Amino acid sequence: MALLMLGGAAVLPQIVKAQSVDVRGRGYDPLWRNVDEAIEAFFGAGPYLREGARLLTPDYVDNGGSVAISVAIDAQMTPRDYPQVVHILAHGNPNPQVVSVRLSPESGLGAFSTRIRLERSQRLTLVAQMSDGRLLRDDVDVEIATGACADDGVGAPQDVADFRPVSRVSAPDSARVGEVVTVRALISHPMETGLRLNELDDWVRQRIISSFTCAYDGIPVFRARLYPSVSANPFFEFHCRATRTAPLGFTWYDTSDLTFVNQTVLNVS
Numbered sequence: 001m002a003l004l005m006l007g008g009a010a011v012l013p014q015i016v017k018a019q020s021v022d023v024r025g026r027g028y029d030p031l032w033r034n035v036d037e038a039i040e041a042f043f044g045a046g047p048y049l050r051e052g053a054r055l056l057t058p059d060y061v062d063n064g065g066s067v068a069i070s071v072a073i074d075a076q077m078t079p080r081d082y083p084q085v086v087h088i089l090a091h092g093n094p095n096p097q098v099v100s101v102r103l104s105p106e107s108g109l110g111a112f113s114t115r116i117r118l119e120r121s122q123r124l125t126l127v128a129q130m131s132d133g134r135l136l137r138d139d140v141d142v143e144i145a146t147g148a149c150a151d152d153g154v155g156a157p158q159d160v161a162d163f164r165p166v167s168r169v170s171a172p173d174s175a176r177v178g179e180v181v182t183v184r185a186l187i188s189h190p191m192e193t194g195l196r197l198n199e200l201d202d203w204v205r206q207r208i209i210s211s212f213t214c215a216y217d218g219i220p221v222f223r224a225r226l227y228p229s230v231s232a233n234p235f236f237e238f239h240c241r242a243t244r245t246a247p248l249g250f251t252w253y254d255t256s257d258l259t260f261v262n263q264t265v266l267n268v269s
Contacts, residue, residue, distance in 0.1 A: 035089045039127050043135050048243045053136035055088070055126040064118035065148035065150060066231045071101075073128055073136065077241070083110045083128045083136075092122030093229050094195060102223040106216060108180035108241035114224075115231040120147040155190065157204045165189045165209075167260045169250050174267040175242035183214060183222075186235045187252050187260060192231065193228040198233035210232050211253040216266070217246030242268045 032038035056070040073083045082105050087196045088098040098116050118124075120141045127138045155163075167187040175181050187209060194206025206228065222238040240248070250262040 014165070018169050019233065023247065032096055034090050035125055038089060038096055039087075039137075043127065043129055044136075046135055048135045048137035049143055050137060052134075053083075053086075053126055053128050053138045053175060055124060055138045055140050057124060057140050057142050059141075059261070060143045061118070062145045063148060064120070064144040064146060066115045067118050067142065067144075068115055070113040071111060071126060075110040075130065075152065077105050077108055077110060079105050080131060082107070082131050084111075084131050086126065086128040088116070089121060089125045089127070090116070090118060090229055091125065093117070093119045095227060095229065097227045098124075098229040099227060100225040102220070103238075104219070105220055105244075106219055106221045106241055107239055108221075109239040112195055112222065112238040114234070114236050117148055117229045117231050118142060120144055155204075156198055157202065160190055160192045160204055160207055161256070163207075165252070165254065165258075165260055167250065167252055167262050169262045171240075171248055171266060172266055177243060177268055179242045180239050181266070182235045182237065183240055183248065184235070185212065185250055185252075185262075186233065187212075188233050189207060189254070191226075191228060191230060191232045191234065195228070201222075207254070207256050209252050210217070210255050211251075212236060213249075213251045214238070214240070215249045215251075216240050217244065218249070240266070242266055244268050 006019050037061060052074045054072045071086055075082050083103050086101045090098050099114060101112055103110060123139055123141050126138045165187050170184040172181045189209050192204055193209045196204045198204055205244045208228055209226050212224045213220055223242045226234060245268045247263050247265050252260040
C-alpha cells in the first residue's frame, strides 16, 4: 500500500465496510426548510447571545460551489467552558443545514474552517451551545456571483457510484506538551446532492460524506456531520491540544456504505 503525504504527515489510507463501524446518528435527519425552524428544533427559543462567536466568510465570492468559512468561538476550552456543538445554516439553500460540528476541551481552540456550497447570495447563520448552557449566534451576508448548490456536480450516475475517494491528513510530526496544533483533513469526493438531473433527465442518486471524526488516543477532538451543502472534496482545518504521544485517527463515512480511515502519530515531548 502506498504511503500518502500531505504537509509532511505520513498516513495509511484504508477502506472498510461501514457494517464494522457504529453508524448511529450519522443520517436520517429531519429535512428542515427554514433556518429559524431548524434552530428552534436544535436549541429552543433562546435567548441567543450575539457576542463570543464569529462566522467568518468573504463578503463576495465569484463561484458559490466552494465558499471558505471559518468559525471562531471565545472559550477557555475546559470542561466548564467549551463549545459542545456548532451548527452552520444557509438561509437560501434547498436544505438550510450545512454542517454541524462537535468540539471538546481536547480540541484546544474553539475554531475550525471548511468549504461550503451556496445556491445564491444569502445570509449564513452560526448557532452554538456552550458547555455551561449558553447559546450563541452570529449572522453574516455573502454575495455570490454564480450560485452552485442543488445541481452542482458532474458525471453520469454510474461515474458517481464508482468514484473511489482518497483521504489525506496533515498534522505535525511532533509537539510540546500543552501545545495546540493545527490539523487538516481532506477527502476527494463528488458530494453528489441528489438534486441533479443528468443528460437523460434521470436523477443522479445522492452520495455524500455524511460524517467525519478525528480522535486523539481514541478520544474524539473533532466530529462533523456533513450535509450536501458541504463542497465537493470536503476539507476541515481544526485543532488538538498535545498532551502525550499517541495516534491521531481519522474516519470519513460515505453514504455508499464505505468508511475511509487514516492514522498518524503525534509525538509529544
